Amino acid sequence: MTTTFGLDTFGDVTHDANGTPLTHGQTIRDLVEQGVLADQVGLDFFGIGEHHTPDMPLSAADVVLAAIAARTSSIHLGSAVTVLSSDDPVRVYQRFSTLNAVSDGRAEIILGRGSSVDSFPLFGYDLADYEDLFEEKTHLFAELLKGGKITWEGKTRAALHEQDVVPYTEPFPTWIGVGGSPQSVVRAASYGFNLMLAIIGGHPGRFAPFSELYKHALEKFGHAPLPIGIHSPGHVAETDEQAREEFWPHYLDVIGRLGKTRGFATPTPESYAHEVGPHGALFVGSPETVAEKMARTMKKLDASRFDLKYGMGGLSHESLMRGIELYGTKVVPLVRDMLA
Numbered sequence: 457m458t459t460t461f462g463l464d465t466f467g468d469v470t471h472d473a474n475g476t477p478l479t480h481g482q483t484i485r486d487l488v489e490q491g492v493l494a495d496q497v498g499l500d501f502f503g504i505g506e507h508h509t510p511d512m513p514l515s516a517a518d519v520v521l522a523a524i525a526a527r528t529s530s531i532h533l534g535s536a537v538t539v540l541s542s543d544d545p546v547r548v549y550q551r552f553s554t555l556n557a558v559s560d561g562r563a564e565i566i567l568g569r570g571s572s573v574d575s576f577p578l579f580g581y582d583l584a585d586y587e588d589l590f591e592e593k594t595h596l597f598a599e600l601l602k603g604g605k606i607t608w609e610g611k612t613r614a615a616l617h618e619q620d621v622v623p624y625t626e627p628f629p630t631w632i633g634v635g636g637s638p639q640s641v642v643r644a645a646s647y648g649f650n651l652m653l654a655i656i657g658g659h660p661g662r663f664a665p666f667s668e669l670y671k672h673a674l675e676k677f678g679h680a681p682l683p684i685g686i687h688s689p690g691h692v693a694e695t696d697e698q699a700r701e702e703f704w705p706h707y708l709d710v711i712g713r714l715g716k717t718r719g720f721a722t723p724t725p726e727s728y729a730h731e732v733g734p735h736g737a738l739f740v741g742s743p744e745t746v747a748e749k750m751a752r753t754m755k756k757l758d759a760s761r762f763d764l765k766y767g768m769g770g771l772s773h774e775s776l777m778r779g780i781e782l783y784g785t786k787v788v789p790l791v792r793d794m795l796a
Contacts, residue, residue: 457683457760459795461788462501463494463780464536464687467514468710468769470776478773480513484520486773490780491524495531497784503536503566503763508574511710511769518551525559533559536687536763537568537633537652541589542575544613545596546621553625561626566652567594568633569640588612591643594632598647601627631685634666641666645673652685653757655737656765657720660688660753667757685761686753690739691768692746692782693775699741700732706770707738739764743786750787751794762791 470483478486487504494502502524504517514520521533533555538548548565556563569590576583592610599608600621609615632644635654644651651670653663667684674682693699704725712722721727731738739746750762764783767776 457681459754459792460500460683460761461791462499462503462532462761462763463490463783464503464505464763464765465490465514465767466505466507466512466765467517467520468767468771469511469513470773471770473772473774475770483513486776487514487520488523488527489773490776491521491531491533492527493777493780494784495524495528497781499531499784499788501532501534501564501761501763503534503564505536506539506575507572508578509572518555521563522555522558525555525562528559530562532562532564532629534564534629535566536765537566539569539572539575540567540593540597541569541586542579542581543593545593545600546613546616549597549600549621550623552628553623556625556628557623561628564629564631566631566633567597567649568654585612594643594647597630598649601630603627633687638666638669641669642673645670645679646677648674648677648679648682650683650685650761652687652761652763653759655686655688657731657737659735660686660737661735661756663757667759671758683761684757684759685763686757686759687763687765688737688739688753689765689768690746691766691771692741692743692764692779692787694742694782696741696745700728702771702775703732703738703740703768704728706768710769743782743790746783747787747790747794751791754791754795 467487470478470486491502504514506517508515517535525533552563552565592612596608605618606616631650631652633652633654634640691699691703708723711720715722730736732740
């Protein structure tokens with residue numbers, strides 16, 4: 457199976473050299489430049505995660521991806537993730553089919569239930585329906601990918617009967633993002649969707665049973681082997697010390713704030729040292745350190761794709777651009793050699 461490497465971002469607000477937050481408009485324009493650079497340094501994928509908060513203003517990732525598509529030629533572009541539970545599957549399909557047309561077949565989508573649930577009250581959905589919404593909407597999305605006229609009925613939206621859904625484009629790769637639910641692994645296999653393991657804390661090796669479950673489930677449902685990907689946060693700089701010093705204050709701030717609503721423990725210097733070390737989930741360091749950890753993790757999880765969730769709210773655009781350059785020109789070639 458072809459080995460591929462990408463970058464994911466949540467579109468965190470960028471800061472200037474003095475640490476002052478930039479506007480949402482400038483953050484989004486910076487993000488376009490980051491996607492263009494990812495293509496220039498030879499990466500395979502660039503993904504934008506959907507969020508609806510002042511510090512992560514990427515509420516319309518597909519629009520930004522289309523802007524990047526217009527300035528690139530090779531890189532695949534997609535979501536990381538699209539919160540399908542609080543969106544309409546028909547509109548999601550139409551938007552990414554349009555992106556697929558604009559980019560000449562370079563669109564992908566990663567579907568998720570939404571570990572960040574800001575979109576539920578925004579669009580009038582009840583969190584009590586969290587599981588039902590995703591299951592039913594994923595089923596409709598899978599039907600849409602088959603093409604042709606759609607007949608479908610469910611509880612979460614109006615029924616469709618022999619309905620044309622346009623534009624007509626070639627099917628695009630679809631992934632299910634999984635953060636810790638075996639049921640989500642089986643769901644991905646049942647629909648024949650690729651599996652993206654979102655590893656944001658703890659020992660990555662604990663996800664190995666998910667890889668095995670996915671492979672067995674694919675076989676059970678009669679599907680051929682499909683890619684397994686890894687999504688993990690990180691930051692690349694010239695040295696381990698530089699990368700860790702640049703990343704730490706922003707990681708502490710963001711995770712500390714998120715922990716108040718999502719139950720994360722506030723990071724400490726000790727817990728941070730563990731996470732950036734050999735057995736943690738943060739891929740932070742020099743190109744050599746990050747590459748070695750990536751290669752080891754991909755082998756352990758039998759993964760053919762690694763998407764580094766680069767950056768963290770508060771880092772500067774310049775720092776992110778340098779990290780992208782190092783990742784594409786140094787880290788990825790090293791990993792390819794180690795996996796050869």
